[in-house]
Amino acid sequence: MDWSLCYPAFVVPDTQLVTEDHALKPLTKPVTIADIGCGFGGLLVALSPLLPDELILGLEIRTQVTEYVEDRISALRSQHEISSPGLYQNIACLRANTMKFLPNFFTRGQLSHIFLCFPDPHFKARKHKARIVSSTLCAEYAYVLKPGGCVYTITDVEDLGEWMRRRFEAFGNSGVRGEDDGVETREGQGKGVFEKIELPEEGKEGEWVVEGGEKGQMGMLVRCIREETEEGKKVSRNGGKKFVSVYRRRKDPAWP
């Protein structure tokens, strides 16, 4: 990946990495946060000033939506060029089908956070294979996340939240037989790769935020996915419910 076009402010000056067919400009740091199916980029824009030291990437399958987010980011960069030059330099958006290409973008253990916000529910059973959480895709999320890194999920469809929970909790759990289109879960049968984190109630994230540290950051991020995503705002306007979960990637015993 040549990331220099996405994050020009983070390119190492006067350096090129020359491979057989490319000359890449390396960045000072890797991307560590991915918003999968980022839509119109509300979460990216909200996270940029909150996590100024992280490089954050939105991945979106629709070409026109991706172009809208790219334009939105470059307009924000220009608007703040003089007053706050670093602002919005740490976010970018790429067009990609993450169901096919996620491991092409990231190396093993590269990411600290993955956001799956309001994924398309694909209600009909024959469409379930298009959902962006499945046993197979859990393997990819586990691969690109570092041990201790977290997947954040939010949906207004309770059944889909439950579907995602069953798959994340079953993945890598030897006490559970996982299938892509009908995971059989036997609760409490052992530890899988992902551990579900207990979260503050809606509206009480502030109590975590004041505690600071990792818990404080999680409270802030949970508040962001509830309130700053375009879909989250739409659900609030319609008085709907939001189901949030966070899954921490356990340390793999094979890791040093």
Ligand code: SAM
């Ligand atoms: N996350 C945004 C939010 O919360 O406002 C948008 C949610 S929208 C319901 C789901 C988004 O996921 C759509 O923009 C859709 O194009 C995108 N999407 C669906 N499948 C995808 C895939 N395989 N790879 C990347 N994006 C995908």
